[in-house]
Amino acid sequence: MYDEDLAIAKNGRISAMSTRTGLLVLILVASAYLLFIFFRGVFMDPELYASRFADKFLAPSLAHPFGTDFTGRDMLFRSIKGLSASLVIGLIASVISSVIGLVFGIASAVVGGKFDKFILWCIDCCMGLPHLVLLILISFMLGRGAFGVTIGVALTHWPELTRVVRAETLQLRAAPYVLASRRMGMSTFRIARTHIVPHVLPVYLVGLVLLFPHAIMHEASITFLGFGLPPESPAIGVILAESMKYIATGKWWLALFPGLMLLATVLLFDLIGENLKRLLNPTAGNE
Amino acid sequence: MKKTYSIVMLSICLALVAAMAGCSGRTGGETSGDNADAKDGIAVYVGTTIFSESLDPVKGAMSYGYSFTNNALLKVDPQSEYVGDLATDWSVTDDALVYTFKLRDGVRFSDGSDFTAEDVAFTYNTVKENQANNENVDLTRLQSAEALDDYTVEFTLSEPYSPFLDTAAMLGIVPSDGYDSEAFDRFPIGTGAWKVAQYDADQQIIVEANEDYYEGAPAIPRVAIVYLDGEAALPAARSGDLDISMVTPNFASDRIDGMRLEAFETMDVRNISLPVRAETTMQNADGDEVIVGNDVTSDVNVRKALAIGIDRATIIENAFNGIGKPAFGFTDNLLWADTEIDADAKRDEAKGILEAAGWIDADGDGVREKDGRACAFTVYAASSDNDRYLLAAALSEDAKELGVDIEVKTASWDEFGKLQYSSGIVWGWGQYSPTVLDSLFNSGEFMKGPFSNVVGYDNADADARIEAAYGAGDQADAIENWKEAQRIANADYPYLYLVNIEHCYFVSDALDISAETQIPHPHGHGSPIICNMKDWTLK
Numbered sequence: 001m002y003d004e005d006l007a008i009a010k011n012g013r014i015s016a017m018s019t020r021t022g023l024l025v026l027i028l029v030a031s032a033y034l035l036f037i038f039f040r041g042v043f044m045d046p047e048l049y050a051s052r053f054a055d056k057f058l059a060p061s062l063a064h065p066f067g068t069d070f071t072g073r074d075m076l077f078r079s080i081k082g083l084s085a086s087l088v089i090g091l092i093a094s095v096i097s098s099v100i101g102l103v104f105g106i107a108s109a110v111v112g113g114k115f116d117k118f119i120l121w122c123i124d125c126c127m128g129l130p131h132l133v134l135l136i137l138i139s140f141m142l143g144r145g146a147f148g149v150t151i152g153v154a155l156t157h158w159p160e161l162t163r164v165v166r167a168e169t170l171q172l173r174a175a176p177y178v179l180a181s182r183r184m185g186m187s188t189f190r191i192a193r194t195h196i197v198p199h200v201l202p203v204y205l206v207g208l209v210l211l212f213p214h215a216i217m218h219e220a221s222i223t224f225l226g227f228g229l230p231p232e233s234p235a236i237g238v239i240l241a242e243s244m245k246y247i248a249t250g251k252w253w254l255a256l257f258p259g260l261m262l263l264a265t266v267l268l269f270d271l272i273g274e275n276l277k278r279l280l281n282p283t284a285g286n287e
Numbered sequence: 288m289k290k291t292y293s294i295v296m297l298s299i300c301l302a303l304v305a306a307m308a309g310c311s312g313r314t315g316g317e318t319s320g321d322n323a324d325a326k327d328g329i330a331v332y333v334g335t336t337i338f339s340e341s342l343d344p345v346k347g348a349m350s351y352g353y354s355f356t357n358n359a360l361l362k363v364d365p366q367s368e369y370v371g372d373l374a375t376d377w378s379v380t381d382d383a384l385v386y387t388f389k390l391r392d393g394v395r396f397s398d399g400s401d402f403t404a405e406d407v408a409f410t411y412n413t414v415k416e417n418q419a420n421n422e423n424v425d426l427t428r429l430q431s432a433e434a435l436d437d438y439t440v441e442f443t444l445s446e447p448y449s450p451f452l453d454t455a456a457m458l459g460i461v462p463s464d465g466y467d468s469e470a471f472d473r474f475p476i477g478t479g480a481w482k483v484a485q486y487d488a489d490q491q492i493i494v495e496a497n498e499d500y501y502e503g504a505p506a507i508p509r510v511a512i513v514y515l516d517g518e519a520a521l522p523a524a525r526s527g528d529l530d531i532s533m534v535t536p537n538f539a540s541d542r543i544d545g546m547r548l549e550a551f552e553t554m555d556v557r558n559i560s561l562p563v564r565a566e567t568t569m570q571n572a573d574g575d576e577v578i579v580g581n582d583v584t585s586d587v588n589v590r591k592a593l594a595i596g597i598d599r600a601t602i603i604e605n606a607f608n609g610i611g612k613p614a615f616g617f618t619d620n621l622l623w624a625d626t627e628i629d630a631d632a633k634r635d636e637a638k639g640i641l642e643a644a645g646w647i648d649a650d651g652d653g654v655r656e657k658d659g660r661a662c663a664f665t666v667y668a669a670s671s672d673n674d675r676y677l678l679a680a681a682l683s684e685d686a687k688e689l690g691v692d693i694e695v696k697t698a699s700w701d702e703f704g705k706l707q708y709s710s711g712i713v714w715g716w717g718q719y720s721p722t723v724l725d726s727l728f729n730s731g732e733f734m735k736g737p738f739s740n741v742v743g744y745d746n747a748d749a750d751a752r753i754e755a756a757y758g759a760g761d762q763a764d765a766i767e768n769w770k771e772a773q774r775i776a777n778a779d780y781p782y783l784y785l786v787n788i789e790h791c792y793f794v795s796d797a798l799d800i801s802a803e804t805q806i807p808h809p810h811g812h813g814s815p816i817i818c819n820m821k822d823w824t825l826k
Contacts, residue, residue: 051680053605070537071605071680231670231697245673248521249541 023275030268034087037265041084048077049234060253067253070246075239079258082236083265085229089146090215093153097215098208100158105165106200109173110192119166123159131156135218136227149228153215161207168200202280210273213266220262236262328493328509329798329825331531332520334813337512338489343471344459345413347423351809352719353818355494356397357459357477360388360407361452363719363806367554367620369452373402373460373478383447383760388455390438395499396462397482404434409463411442424458425722447758449765453720480505480821489514505821512817530795533813535674536607539791547796550789551816553808554621555717556614557678558782559666561590562709564743571704571734578709579734579743583664588644589691590780595630596637596689597682603786606681607674614787616777620807623721623766625773637689648690655690663692666711670697675713678785707741708734711783717810721756721769728776729753742781749775792816799824 055072058064066075108119126134139152172178178195186194222228223237231238236258243254342348344357352363362372371377374388394402411432414421428448433441444451465476473486480500485493492512496505515523517535524532525543532546539548564580571577583589599613613631617624630636641647646655646662655662666683668675676697683693698706706712716723726732728749732739749772756768790812794800801822808815 051684053681053684056605071677226670231676232695242673245518248518248525249538 020279023279027272027275027279030272034265034268034272037080037083038087039084041081042088044077044081044084049073049081057251060257066257067251069239069242069251069254073234075253075257078234078239079236079261081234082239082258083261085146085233085235086216086219086262087265089150089153089219090212093150093157093215093219094208094211096150096154097157098161098204098211100154101161101207102165102197102200102204104158105162106169106192106196108162109166109169110188110196119162123162126156126159131218132221135222136225139222139227144227144230146229149219149222152222153218156218157211157214161204161211164203164207165200168203169196172196172199206273206277206280209269209276212273213269216262216269217266328511329507329530329795329823330511330513330528331817332513332515332523332529332533333531333792333816334533334811335489335514336811337492337814338514341472342475342483343468344461344475344477345410345417345421345466345468345471347421348475349459349814350423350457351811351815352456352806353809353815354459354477354479355481355817355820356475356479356483357461358479359456359459360390361456363456365804365806367622367719367807369456372456373407374455377452377455379761381760383449383758384444386442386444386451386455387435388440388442390440391501392438394478394501396465396476396478397497397499398462398465398476399499400462400464402460402462402478403437404440405437406460406463407440408432408434409466410458410460413461413466414458424454426454447760449757449759449762450720450722452762453722456719481510484509500821502821506824507820510820524793529793530798531800531816532793533816534791534793535812536610536788536791537674537677539610540608543793545796546793548791549794549800549802550610550791551805551808552620553717553788553790553810553815554618554719555715555788555790555808555810555812556617556784557675557713557715557786557788558614558784559679559682559711559713560707560742560782561593561664561711561780562742563587563590563745563779563781566709569708569734571708572736573704575705577705581664581709582660583662584711586644586646587779588640589646589662590783592637592640592689593686593691593783594628594780595633595640597685597783597785598632598634598688599785600632602678602681602685605684606677607786607788610791611786611788614784616773616784617716618787618807621719621721623724623769625770625777627774628777634688641690646690653687653690654692661692662690663694664711665694665696666713667696667698667703667706668713669703670699672713674788675715679711679713682783682785704737707738708743712741714738714782715788715810717808719809721765724769724772725753725757727782728772744776744779744781746775746779788812790815797826799826 051071051073053072055068056070058068060067064074064076066079068074069078104119108116134156135152138155139148142148142151172195178191181191181195219228220237220240223235224241226241228237229235239258240255243251243258246254340348342356344354348354349357358372360372360374361369364370371391373391373394375391376389378387379385390404390407396402411426411429414424415426415429418426428444428446430443430445435441442451459477461471462476474483478501480497480502481494482497483492484495491514494510494512496508498504513529520529520532521534521538521541523529524546527545539550561584562579562581563585565585566578566580566582568576569579603609603611603613615628615631616626619626641655641662645657647657648655650656666679668679676695679695683695686693703712726736726739728744728746729740730745730750733743733745752768752772752775756765756772759765759768790808800816801819804819804822806818
């Protein structure tokens with residue numbers, strides 16, 4: 001631990017939480033919050049965020065901590081439901097995206113040759129286009145809605161991870177024990193499965209977690225722009241888009257709380273990812 | 288760390304982008320304010336439809352009755368009656384085939400040329416020849432338009448067509464010599480009180496008073512019609528950059544210093560189409576398979592129970608801040624509207640109808656069922672129109688009282704093409720011409736036009752009345768037939784009428800918009816307020 005602390009101190013990022021236990025606690029607390037939102041939203045009674053016109057435009061109070069919107073929907077429950085929807089979409093999209101990244105990354109490095117060039121070309125194509133534009137295109141083409149957004153996010157977030165996995169694999173490929181296995185006649189697939197995947201897994205896991213905030217933000221962004229989830233659904237992007245119409249009339253709570261909640265969620269995921277990276281790869285501080 | 292940064296930045300942007308809307312609106316407003324010097328003119332925000340369409344009457348511009356650059360032969364007065372505009376007098380032959388108009392003498396176009404019967408004939412013939420460019424003014428039944436002398440024009444129809452007088456009020460006259468199809472999109476020349484001085488696409492249209500206008504030049508020399516995002520209009524008005532700002536009912540409870548809220552009577556109704564056919568699939572006009580009909584709304588008892596059982600006042604209160612009048616059909620400011628029905632909030636009677644028809648809530652979940660089918664259907668509102676969504680949501684809440692479950696969704700106008708035959712759609716109607724009844728009730732229109740008779744209404748009696756109304760020799764006869772067609776169709780409740788909306792605007796206290804010469808506003812919140820712009824004065 002001494003080395004790591006020193007490294008962190010050198011980077012000027014010293015903190016009381018920089019012990020292994022501290023990191024673990026931090027990760028657990030953050031995960032608990034995110035899991036709470038996830039399950040609270042998934043199992044929420046739709047009545048809780050249904051329209052009740054009698055209560056429209058109530059400022060935050062004890063009964064409605066986040067206030068109510070123009071049809072009298074409780075913004076706290078609506079925000080939780082919306083974030084939960086974002087989490088579900090983010091989860092599915094990140095998993096798909098990261099699996100694509102893992103498979104492409106390893107295959108690209110292990111197979112090499114023309115296949116490697118092709119994958120690199122695909123990565124360049126994907127990264128050459130602005131993320132959001134590509135996302136909107138795919139989502140729109142697939143008829144928008146949850147399906148369009150999920151596929152859109154999944155198909156646009158794999159290149160970064162693919163590159164990381166590929167680089168890692170290239171390094172491993174030259175390792176003596178991999179060369180030895182090859183000489184001894186192990187098949188490419190078996191080498192990939194037994195020698196490479198286990199080594200790449202930590203990188204993959206961190207990459208997966210770090211994909212989350214991106215996926216969530218992008219889901220919220222394209223929904224905000226009107227190319228994602230339909231306006232009647234409780235989604236954080238919809239909530240923020242609607243709040244814009246009323247911000248000029250002083251309904252500040254419509255934008256503030258859901259916005260902060262989204263921000264917190266994204267930052268927490270990032271925190272989990274960064275700390276996971278330090279936990280799984282303690283020497284990263286030396287890089 | 289770069290990644291973290293970008294995420295944080297993106298989050299902050301999203302969270303705060305709402306707050307920035309106000310700022311961007313302000314900038315837009317200031318620009319317009321600078322251009323239209325406050326001293327010699329006014330700046331108005333009346334929506335953006337005026338920017339999205341050509342200003343050329345030949346292509347259908349301003350056919351709803353509030354043209355500011357061109358005049359038509361007739362115009363509507365505040366009592367919804369037709370009076371002469373460029374025509375002073377008109378007559379129709381007994382066979383209803385020949386219309387003769389006497390024209391006003393001494394009128395000049397804004398380019399200085401004289402207005403004569405030649406121009407009228409030219410305008411009508413040009414529209415007829417280019418009918419495909421003009422979907423608002425239908426001249427397919429016009430056989431010929433002829434100038435008998437300088438101030439008499441005669442129209443011969445191929446078959447009797449009583450709404451021809453509506454046509455005469457819709458089509459602005461352009462000069463036969465100066466007409467230029469391309470230039471008129473932005474700079475139409477006409478006999479109207481205004482001429483376009485400057486046209487900045489999607490920014491502003493500046494109009495100046497036409498000194499030669501036959502009723503005398505308007506008192507206000509310049510009006511800048513500005514283009515703003517809906518959200519930006521309110522901040523712009525608040526900062527004093529606008530003299531008129533259109534506002535949706537939801538914001539009408541706001542107060543702006545130096546401005547007052549004016550709500551105008553309209554003929555604009557909102558109704559929901561309820562498919563009357565049982566569910567099946569059919570091919571639409573494009574050859575695509577679409578689902579037609581709805582097994583819940585095809586039961587006339589469900590439609591009737593909704594029509595008499597919902598509480599419109601509550602719905603309007605909830606959706607529109609109470610601004611608007613309950614509607615049960617077309618409004619009484621239309622000569623041809625049938626206004627006999629007015630059953631509202633008869634909860635018990637409505638429930639009785641549903642129960643008698645077998646819709647009973649057996650499982651106690653608040654929604655009635657019949658033969659295992661829940662009394663539930665979907666209503667779509669245009670995703671571009673938040674007011675309609677609100678209206679549908681308020682209806683949905685109210686219909687729960689009756690045990691009818693209405694799910695509200697949004698879709699784009701393109702998507703309506705497939706959804707409209709099997710789901711409820713929130714529509715807005717409001718025009719002087721009764722031809723709207725044809726597209727609502729005529730069985731021959733089903734699956735024809737893009738948004739015609741979407742409910743699939745099919746009633747030979749109604750068809751016959753519509754036919755008779757078209758062919759009627761005089762207006763009284765036509766109106767009687769139009770009314771009868773509505774009576775027949777409305778007895779089947781194919782459309783659930785909810786509200787006759789009111790168009791709301793914030794108007795500067797320094798501006799008098801001559802409320803007494805405003806005509807009842809046709810459909811299209813925004814532009815109709817300019818119908819009498821020539822009568823406005825600054826205090």
